[in-house]
Amino acid sequence: MVRLIADLYAAxxxxxxxxxxxxxxxxxxxxxxxxxxxxxxYPDVFKHQDVSAAKAKNAIADYRxxxxxxxxxxxxxxxxxxxRNTCPLFSPLLLPARRLxxxxxxxxxxxxxx
Numbered sequence: 001m002v003r004l005i006a007d008l009y010a011a012x013x014x015x016x017x018x019x020x021x022x023x024x025x026x027x028x029x030x031x032x033x034x035x036x037x038x039x040x041x042y043p044d045v046f047k048h049q050d051v052s053a054a055k056a057k058n059a060i061a062d063y064r065x066x067x068x069x070x071x072x073x074x075x076x077x078x079x080x081x082x083x084r085n086t087c088p089l090f091s092p093l094l095l096p097a098r099r100l101x102x103x104x105x106x107x108x109x110x111x112x113x114x
Contacts, residue, residue, distance in 0.1 A: 014062070021066035030072040033063040037080050056080050077103055 008015045017036075021029035040056040043049035060076045063069075081103045 018062065018066045021063065029067060030063070030069075030075055033059050033072075033076055034079055037076055041080055053080075077106065 005019070009019055017032050020027060020032065036059040037056045039049070040052045040059070043051050057080070060073065060080065063076055064073055067073075
């Protein structure tokens with residue numbers, strides 16, 4: 001079993017992020033996922049990075065699978081919504097405000113304490 005986990009860890013960076021989020025005590029697992037969300041929603045145009053709302057959404061789903069932590073999940077959803085509104089490619093003219101409302105509603109629905 002240990003060998004299998006070691007092989008999964010070595011196989012890809014996604015597996016490493018998942019294992020760190022699930023098993024690494026004392027680390028802030030949200031930070032790695034925040035970086036991924038920020039990278040895909042607000043890319044560095046000077047590095048010719050692409051925009052992908054789907055990959056940002058996948059990072060949030062991966063965090064949900066790894067931790068299931070509501071506070072971190074809401075934090076990631078808020079980061080996605082905030083970055084989406086500041087990125088010129090996701091300006092309010094291109095993405096209607098109802099998408100932001102849908103993200104906020106989804107975040108509220110995922111909160112156990114609300």
